Amino acid sequence: MGTRPDMSGSDATSRIQDPWGRRTPYGPGEDWPTRVDQHLADGVTTETVERWVRTASVLHSNGDGLDIAVADNRIVGVRGRADDRVNHGRVDVKDLYGWQASSSRDRLTRPRIRKNGQLVECSWDVAMDRIVKRSRELLDDQGPSAIGFYTSGQLFLEEYYTLGVIAHGAIGTNHVDGNTRLCTATAAEALKESFASDGQPGSYTDIDHADVIALFGHNIAETQTVTWMRTLDRLAGPNPPQIVCVDPRPTPVARHATVHLAPLPGTNVALMNGLLHEIIANGWIDEDYIDSHTVGFGALREMVAEYPPERAADICGVDADEIRRAARVLGTAKKLVSTVLQGFYQSNQATAAAVQVNNLHLIRGMLGRPGCGVLQMNGQPTAQNTRECGADGDLAGFRNWANEDHVAELARLWNVDKDKLSHDGPPTHAMKIFELAEERSLRMLWISATNPAVSLPELSRIRSILTQEGLFVVAQDMFTNETTELADVVLPAAGWGEKTGTFTNADRTVHLSEKAVAPPGESRPDLDIFLDYARRMGFRDKDGAPLPSWTDAASAFDAWRECSAGRPCDYTGLSYDLLRERGGIQWPCTDEAPDGTERLYADGEFYSAPDYCESYGKDIVTGDPVKPDEYRKLNPDAKALIKAAPYLPPGEIPSDAYPFSLITGRTVYHFHTRTKTARAPELQEAAPDVWVELSASDADARHILDGDLLAITSPRGTITASARITGIRPGVLFVPFHYGYWDCDANGHERAANELTPTDWDVASKQPIFKTGIASLALVRPGRR
Numbered sequence: 001m002g003t004r005p006d007m008s009g010s011d012a013t014s015r016i017q018d019p020w021g022r023r024t025p026y027g028p029g030e031d032w033p034t035r036v037d038q039h040l041a042d043g044v045t046t047e048t049v050e051r052w053v054r055t056a057s058v059l060h061s062n063g064d065g066l067d068i069a070v071a072d073n074r075i076v077g078v079r080g081r082a083d084d085r086v087n088h089g090r091v092d093v094k095d096l097y098g099w100q101a102s103s104s105r106d107r108l109t110r111p112r113i114r115k116n117g118q119l120v121e122c123s124w125d126v127a128m129d130r131i132v133k134r135s136r137e138l139l140d141d142q143g144p145s146a147i148g149f150y151t152s153g154q155l156f157l158e159e160y161y162t163l164g165v166i167a168h169g170a171i172g173t174n175h176v177d178g179n180t181r182l183c184t185a186t187a188a189e190a191l192k193e194s195f196a197s198d199g200q201p202g203s204y205t206d207i208d209h210a211d212v213i214a215l216f217g218h219n220i221a222e223t224q225t226v227t228w229m230r231t232l233d234r235l236a237g238p239n240p241p242q243i244v245c246v247d248p249r250p251t252p253v254a255r256h257a258t259v260h261l262a263p264l265p266g267t268n269v270a271l272m273n274g275l276l277h278e279i280i281a282n283g284w285i286d287e288d289y290i291d292s293h294t295v296g297f298g299a300l301r302e303m304v305a306e307y308p309p310e311r312a313a314d315i316c317g318v319d320a321d322e323i324r325r326a327a328r329v330l331g332t333a334k335k336l337v338s339t340v341l342q343g344f345y346q347s348n349q350a351t352a353a354a355v356q357v358n359n360l361h362l363i364r365g366m367l368g369r370p371g372c373g374v375l376q377m378n379g380q381p382t383a384q385n386t387r388e389c390g391a392d393g394d395l396a397g398f399r400n401w402a403n404e405d406h407v408a409e410l411a412r413l414w415n416v417d418k419d420k421l422s423h424d425g426p427p428t429h430a431m432k433i434f435e436l437a438e439e440r441s442l443r444m445l446w447i448s449a450t451n452p453a454v455s456l457p458e459l460s461r462i463r464s465i466l467t468q469e470g471l472f473v474v475a476q477d478m479f480t481n482e483t484t485e486l487a488d489v490v491l492p493a494a495g496w497g498e499k500t501g502t503f504t505n506a507d508r509t510v511h512l513s514e515k516a517v518a519p520p521g522e523s524r525p526d527l528d529i530f531l532d533y534a535r536r537m538g539f540r541d542k543d544g545a546p547l548p549s550w551t552d553a554a555s556a557f558d559a560w561r562e563c564s565a566g567r568p569c570d571y572t573g574l575s576y577d578l579l580r581e582r583g584g585i586q587w588p589c590t591d592e593a594p595d596g597t598e599r600l601y602a603d604g605e606f607y608s609a610p611d612y613c614e615s616y617g618k619d620i621v622t623g624d625p626v627k628p629d630e631y632r633k634l635n636p637d638a639k640a641l642i643k644a645a646p647y648l649p650p651g652e653i654p655s656d657a658y659p660f661s662l663i664t665g666r667t668v669y670h671f672h673t674r675t676k677t678a679r680a681p682e683l684q685e686a687a688p689d690v691w692v693e694l695s696a697s698d699a700d701a702r703h704i705l706d707g708d709l710l711a712i713t714s715p716r717g718t719i720t721a722s723a724r725i726t727g728i729r730p731g732v733l734f735v736p737f738h739y740g741y742w743d744c745d746a747n748g749h750e751r752a753a754n755e756l757t758p759t760d761w762d763v764a765s766k767q768p769i770f771k772t773g774i775a776s777l778a779l780v781r782p783g784r785r
């Protein structure tokens, strides 16, 4: 493997214009060739880099192995790791430039507290004492239910586990969730519905073998660019795979697709039912696999019998023959890889739609073999860990909150009273946590590494909750942002490259990320902040020992290994040393599987035994939980579960007042609310301000030209954005959600997509529906013509 950096990857203008870089074609079953990308600060060369420090990417969930370049105790660049199983040296365009944010001069470097309405700098003692005092008052006055934690998919495993133990074990509140609720709650739920446990079945290496790759509501070309490079390299090689793309927009994925289905937003279940109808009607199914390894096929067959392609086509606004063509490609694939992301997870009937993709693989027997895998994708770099560690509305180690033995096991591990672990219902989901704050029963909210004042739906409501009297808000971040501005206490956090920890990507690959430089000013790793809080609160276990018992990242990792033992996400075979020696390793990694596990469910065995499973599942139409004894009857032999659902129309449907369907999402150049990417000049220049995509026919009908400034209005609010006329399907508007207000110029306008989105969520996963709204359009002023 050549480790010489590929200069095409380090040339700023070329990678902004072509985010995917040079092709390295390969054929089915071959090894994906290496291509090492690197970008260093001006004036820095490979010779002047003092050291390279091991890490992985944190601006998406792909988990690309990277080295951070350090000189003069500053981060001065990044290079892809040639030997990493995920990226074989490649680096995403955001990662090539995004590291510059770390040394930006406007980092938060001291804590702040609100005094007479203003945030003023203070010492750590003053800030932490204020938090401890308020926590004690609330615990005395109301008890644990007054306190909630809203965390992230961007901290490290060690940090989530610590937070989970503090919240569930030491305080005993059930109000703990992450922004993973906005991100991968549906991925987790779809896996729990089909396999009774979270855990990604597939592996990225399945791309190397597949003859069909299907992307369901996933603009992978812009959101997991390195895995798209892998796909492009297959497309450029011998015997390329066919691509099926399901997305209302003409994304770069759609441009490479054999079949592009562009359904009306919110109609995914109808489309999936139409596809499954055709596949079953043509007998493209594996009856042996269905008989031996699944329950529930009969109900699916009956359900989809009602969705012949014509009916599905009618609901989705696509051509029936195109549905047939896509069904043939999927149904006759010999090795099928499917990925699913926000076009399903944040749309109408999210869980029901994502489950149908699992069904496609189950009825075709396409799981657990090279080239046959489902990737219910993650989005954020560490979202998987929020889920594993129980910082997101699950219990640590994929334990089942509805199984008394699992709860008792956790209590034993943490040496606390079982009654302390509040588990009358599932841990409270994020949207509910904000509702409890609105109703004033939740009175302290500790927000870490997320910016809800831009990323949650219906922002006017979120702002009013965060500023309402009686809610004490702590915000812990690297930068000031729209949320820290509203907080009572702001804690300055160290970020990636400034602390050590592990994290796990979308295909279960665990990476170690090591501290490369000291954090700026008085900012501290999130782990230290959480542990400091625990010590100041005097949290103790049953024997009076400090809780949590650990003191740093390495000891937190050891505690987590113990917690994960015997569970699906078993880390017992992993150590920092092993991760240093080998790079990324996929869990489960145990004595029996010391090299990790490439694919789950290879032998058609699932984690779904009633006594073992993480979840008994839900009714995917109503969201009602399945009772333990019902589950035991339904699935006594630990098989996979096939679940069917009828199409139900979205909550909001375009009308005369709001004639458009509104969807929101991403561009390749920015990460979320841009606290990092807007501080990288190359990325910020590539996409400096918000826009709205609309079709040529909709633009013509309203005499709108490219670049005109438009007002977009929904029942929640109005934003202005410049027009971008694209091949998006008529009747649909797309607005990127990246643009909040912190860096708006003086005459800054209302521009955050979430001013428009509704307070609504999926019945099963509780993930907010950011992708099935309604809107109207008006010309504000013509652009430069």
Ligand SMILES: Nc1nc2c(c(=O)[nH]1)N[C@H]1C(S)=C(S)[C@@H](COP(=O)(O)OP(=O)(O)OC[C@H]3O[C@@H](n4cnc5c(=O)[nH]c(N)nc54)[C@H](O)[C@@H]3O)O[C@H]1N2
Pocket: 059, 060, 061, 094, 183, 216, 217, 218, 219, 220, 222, 223, 224, 246, 247, 248, 249, 251, 263, 264, 265, 266, 267, 268, 341, 342, 343, 344, 347, 348, 378, 379, 380, 663, 664, 665, 666, 667, 668, 669, 670, 671, 672, 734, 771, 772
């Ligand atoms: N560049 C970049 N990459 C990122 C991120 C980022 O902010 N920027 N964020 C990371 C994170 S946290 C996440 S979760 C992922 C998200 O990654 P993706 O899910 O790929 O990104 P989105 O743009 O949110 O949505 C994907 C597509 O869904 C389509 N869509 C909208 N509504 C519907 C619908 O009803 N049906 C169907 N079939 N499709 C629909 C949109 O047109 C859009 O192209 O990206 C990760 N990677």
Ligand SMILES: Nc1nc2c(c(=O)[nH]1)N[C@H]1C(S)=C(S)[C@@H](COP(=O)(O)OP(=O)(O)OC[C@H]3O[C@@H](n4cnc5c(=O)[nH]c(N)nc54)[C@H](O)[C@@H]3O)O[C@H]1N2
Pocket: 152, 153, 154, 155, 179, 182, 183, 184, 342, 346, 379, 380, 448, 449, 450, 451, 452, 454, 455, 456, 476, 477, 478, 479, 481, 493, 494, 495, 496, 526, 664, 665, 666, 671, 672, 673, 674, 675, 676, 737, 753, 754, 757, 770
């Ligand atoms: N309309 C619409 N809304 C959406 C979406 C959509 O597609 N459409 N997508 C949703 C999805 S999938 C997601 S994931 C969310 C993302 O939404 P957010 O999580 O709100 O977005 P980020 O900008 O990533 O916010 C992360 C914050 O953590 C800080 N941070 C980074 N690293 C660290 C660290 O190590 N420690 C600490 N303490 N802070 C750190 C960053 O500075 C930043 O302020 O948005 C959701 N909202």
Ligand SMILES: [Mo]
Pocket: 182, 183, 184, 378, 379, 380
């Ligand atoms: Mo996400």
